[in-house]
Amino acid sequence: xxxxxxxxxxxxxxxxxxxxxxxxxxxxxxxxxxxxxxxxxxxxxxxxxxxxxxxxxxxxxxxxxxxxxxxxxxxxxxxxxxxxxxxxxxxxxxxxxxxxxxxxxxxxxxxxxxxxxxxxxxxxxxxxxxxxxxxxxxxxxxxxxxxxxxxxxxxxxxxxxxxxxxxxxxxxxxxxxxxxxxxxxxxxxxxxxxxxxxxxxxxxxxxxxxxx
Amino acid sequence: xxxxxxxxxxxxxxxxxxxxxxxxxxxxxxxxxxxxxxxxxxxxxxxxxxxxxxxxxxxxxxxxxxxxxxxxxxxxxxxxxxxxxxxxxxxxxxxxxxxxxxxxxxxxxxxxxxxxxxxxxxxxxxxxxxxxxxxxxxxxxxxxxxxxxxxxxxxxxxxxxxxxxxxxxxxxxxxxxxxxxxxxxxxxxxxxxxxxxxxxxxxxxxxxxxxxxxxxxxxxxxxxxxxxxxxxxxxxxxxxxxxxxxxxxxxxxxxxx
Numbered sequence: 387x388x389x390x391x392x393x394x395x396x397x398x399x400x401x402x403x404x405x406x407x408x409x410x411x412x413x414x415x416x417x418x419x420x421x422x423x424x425x426x427x428x429x430x431x432x433x434x435x436x437x438x439x440x441x442x443x444x445x446x447x448x449x450x451x452x453x454x455x456x457x458x459x460x461x462x463x464x465x466x467x468x469x470x471x472x473x474x475x476x477x478x479x480x481x482x483x484x485x486x487x488x489x490x491x492x493x494x495x496x497x498x499x500x501x502x503x504x505x506x507x508x509x510x511x512x513x514x515x516x517x518x519x520x521x522x523x524x525x526x527x528x529x530x531x532x533x534x535x536x537x538x539x540x541x542x543x544x545x546x547x548x549x550x551x552x553x554x555x556x557x558x559x560x561x562x563x564x565x566x567x568x569x570x571x572x573x574x575x576x577x578x579x580x581x582x583x584x585x586x587x588x589x590x591x592x593x594x595x596x597x598x
Numbered sequence: 599x600x601x602x603x604x605x606x607x608x609x610x611x612x613x614x615x616x617x618x619x620x621x622x623x624x625x626x627x628x629x630x631x632x633x634x635x636x637x638x639x640x641x642x643x644x645x646x647x648x649x650x651x652x653x654x655x656x657x658x659x660x661x662x663x664x665x666x667x668x669x670x671x672x673x674x675x676x677x678x679x680x681x682x683x684x685x686x687x688x689x690x691x692x693x694x695x696x697x698x699x700x701x702x703x704x705x706x707x708x709x710x711x712x713x714x715x716x717x718x719x720x721x722x723x724x725x726x727x728x729x730x731x732x733x734x735x736x737x738x739x740x741x742x743x744x745x746x747x748x749x750x751x752x753x754x755x756x757x758x759x760x761x762x763x764x765x766x767x768x769x770x771x772x773x774x775x776x777x778x779x780x781x782x783x784x785x786x787x788x789x790x791x792x793x794x795x796x797x798x799x800x801x802x803x804x805x806x807x808x809x810x811x812x813x814x815x816x817x818x819x820x821x822x823x824x825x826x827x828x829x830x831x832x833x834x835x836x837x838x839x840x841x842x843x844x845x846x847x848x849x850x851x852x853x854x855x
Contacts, residue, residue: 401666401669401693401694401695402669402695402697405669405670405695406673408670409670409671409673436719436720436722436723437719437720437722438717438720498799507796508601509799509800509801509802509824510799510800511721511722511770511771511800511801512601513722513770513771513801513824514601514602514603514604514644514801514824514825515601515602515604515644515854516600516601516602517600534602534854536674536675537601538675538697538722538770539722540721540722540770556600557600557601576675578673579673579674579675579697580673580674581639581642581673581674584673585673
């Protein structure tokens, strides 16, 4: 059986991610857990996240999730969502500057620090449905380019390694909303809240063999 | 290309049933909020707001259960408001599957609660609901005040200053209801919507008074709202969500079609 571990480190709404996975993969077993053994035994892993980055990273460290992520990366398909994506980067300017898990090169910055955002009086958080420009990847299968996904975040990711970018978006600035490497796909938007397009992406993840 | 403006149908729910009636639901299921939410989800609603008007404690458990059911079947963002007074209330709703909670009276009585909630759960899930009423006389500089208890009780608080204060404390979004317009179907109060939208940096949802699709357009183009909320025009099938979206898009508003 296809077992999907949704990593629980005491932050945020895991119900949404697990329910959406159950919906798209009725035959799969979805477990919400921070048990290293259960995660090691699973076929694929989801790293969700909402809230402030310092608390997220802190809770990950408290629960040993930082180590679990390090051990899992590259060994089986892992999907990072929202702060789960940001946590994989090197550093965030949130909460006065926080070192993240450092698995992907790049920084997480505040929209409100961008003059272009303030001049256009764009609201922060970036909240709602925005269009994603796709770079060819199996997880976009069956989803039209420039489809809209649901976002809610005040900090955004930019990576200097453009080879990692699988999706990007514009909101006053261009930013990266999907990063991919073998066995890893990380998204800034919430596929579990993005209706048909989001559910299709989750369905693709459940069937993904981890290759680019 | 860019961020779309949102259409948010609102369900008033009491003891696990939609009140105010919803016409398009099958009679046998009339008022099941999950059925109603699914219908809106299928039509392409951008979010759902679930306003819990249940008074009793037992009823609150029903609400949690209803939110759980809704979150298992509806895969768009869900905001739950009504009776949110403590961090424990917020935790229960988020665990049940809500993405955001809306704080109304509790923010007026204890503004510090908004700061606590935002620091614990993140601003992205804290909506502050503001019920505003015009208090200026004709010819005076327009002014709006915060009212509680369904618009009956004045607080003396200036609505625009209050909205700014709430965002400074950590509110990630403002749900602005005009008590003058609510249920009147003459359109949103565009003055207060514009004043608050210009004053705050977070998204503003306009609410109260929608009678036709031009009112939705006005809320965005004149009021500066980032999202428009309505109940009765959708509940009674006067207009469908796709019709509303087409109408707004035709007026040049970025929509998710």
